[in-house]
Amino acid sequence: MSDWVVVAVIGAGTYLLRLSFIGVLGTRAMPIWAQRPLKYVAPAVLAALVLPAVTLVDGSVDLTPLGNPRFLAAAAAGLIAWRLRNVGAVIVVGMALLWLLQGLG
Amino acid sequence: MLDGARSVAPLLLGVAPFGLIFGVTAAGSSVGGGLGYATSLIIFAGAAQLATVQLLTAGSAAAVVIATALVINARHLMYSAGLAQHFRQFPTGWRLLLPYVLTDQAFAVSIIRYESVSDPLYRRWYYLGGAMTLWTTWQVTTAAGVILGASVPAAWSLDFAIPLVFLALLVPALRDHPGVAAAIVGGVVAVAAANVSYNLGLIIGAVCGIAAGVIVERVTT
Numbered sequence: 001m002s003d004w005v006v007v008a009v010i011g012a013g014t015y016l017l018r019l020s021f022i023g024v025l026g027t028r029a030m031p032i033w034a035q036r037p038l039k040y041v042a043p044a045v046l047a048a049l050v051l052p053a054v055t056l057v058d059g060s061v062d063l064t065p066l067g068n069p070r071f072l073a074a075a076a077a078g079l080i081a082w083r084l085r086n087v088g089a090v091i092v093v094g095m096a097l098l099w100l101l102q103g104l105g
Numbered sequence: 106m107l108d109g110a111r112s113v114a115p116l117l118l119g120v121a122p123f124g125l126i127f128g129v130t131a132a133g134s135s136v137g138g139g140l141g142y143a144t145s146l147i148i149f150a151g152a153a154q155l156a157t158v159q160l161l162t163a164g165s166a167a168a169v170v171i172a173t174a175l176v177i178n179a180r181h182l183m184y185s186a187g188l189a190q191h192f193r194q195f196p197t198g199w200r201l202l203l204p205y206v207l208t209d210q211a212f213a214v215s216i217i218r219y220e221s222v223s224d225p226l227y228r229r230w231y232y233l234g235g236a237m238t239l240w241t242t243w244q245v246t247t248a249a250g251v252i253l254g255a256s257v258p259a260a261w262s263l264d265f266a267i268p269l270v271f272l273a274l275l276v277p278a279l280r281d282h283p284g285v286a287a288a289i290v291g292g293v294v295a296v297a298a299a300n301v302s303y304n305l306g307l308i309i310g311a312v313c314g315i316a317a318g319v320i321v322e323r324v325t326t
Binding site: 003004005006007008009010011013014015017018019020021022023025026027029030034035036037038039040041042043044045046047048049050051052053054055056059061070073074077078081082085086087088090091094095098099102 | 118119122136140143144147148149150152153155156157161167170171174175176177178179180181182183184185186188189190192193200201203204205207209262265266267268269270271272273274275276277278279283284285287288289290291292293294295296299300306307310311312313314315316317318319322
């Protein structure tokens with residue numbers, strides 16, 4: 001399947017997910033068994049995107065500051081996210097720390 | 106309409122850099138800038154677009170890419186259910202068009218405002234103002250990122266800003282024990298499964314994390 005077809009299918013599927021209740025199912029209540037898992041899509045997916053990106057180097061886990069500066073930089077950025085709730089500050093601190101550690105490495 | 110735009114304005118601080126960096130990343134990948142930007146028009150959902158580009162770059166099977174992206178976007182079912190009662194009186198054309206621009210942010214600001222304002226006309230334009238501000242920002246910044254693409258040196262490690270944006274979104278989602286469990290299990294399983302064939306690591310992590318959240322909720326309530 002060509003990449004364009006894959007993207008088109010994802011686009012159509014995403015539109016149908018958004019349309020579901022607004023356009024078709026209306027105001028009928030979503031069953032509780034469906035509501036429960038949906039609440040946890042965001043934390044599960046976001047963590048599944050973040051953790052591999054900041055812990056893996058060439059496919060294996062490396063948490064040392066110089067071997068994998070991304071982990072320490074992300075940990076500090078996570079602390080900023082928790083205390084300040086400010087996306088801009090998270091990006092600035094995370095990137096600055098990464099550059100600093102890469103400079104040391 | 107302006108009210109909606111004003112409400113999402115502070116959120117653009119997270120959207121704009123993410124869009125730029127997504128564009129740069131897509132342009133530098135084997136997916137290319139053309140299809141990379143097209144995902145902004147066709148899919149219009151940042152995390153799913155990024156996973157799509159990553160998986161296509163890694164040569165994953167079509168079914169894996171589609172399933173992963175749709176699991177990530179399944180949360181829109183919840184938003185659609187939340188907005189349906191407020192959109193009930195809107196004309197059919199509006200109810201077909203408004204979902205296309207539905208995002209986490211448009212849902213969040215609208216559902217809060219709808220608690221205090223019941224005028225259907227105001228509600229319609231408020232949502233559209235917020236959603237279109239986000240849509241326009243996303244189109245402009247991802248396109249700009251694609252154009253900048255090649256000229257951004259790899260040594261800047263700008264790709265690192267993407268996990269940083271997700272981290273900034275993740276932390277506020279850790280509201281309760283089930284949410285924390287979903288994140289820990291989702292993240293750890295995704296790392297453990299990173300080398301699983303067909304690039305199934307992300308979707309396995311996500312599904313295990315969601316299951317963990319449901320189980321912890323059941324046990325603790």
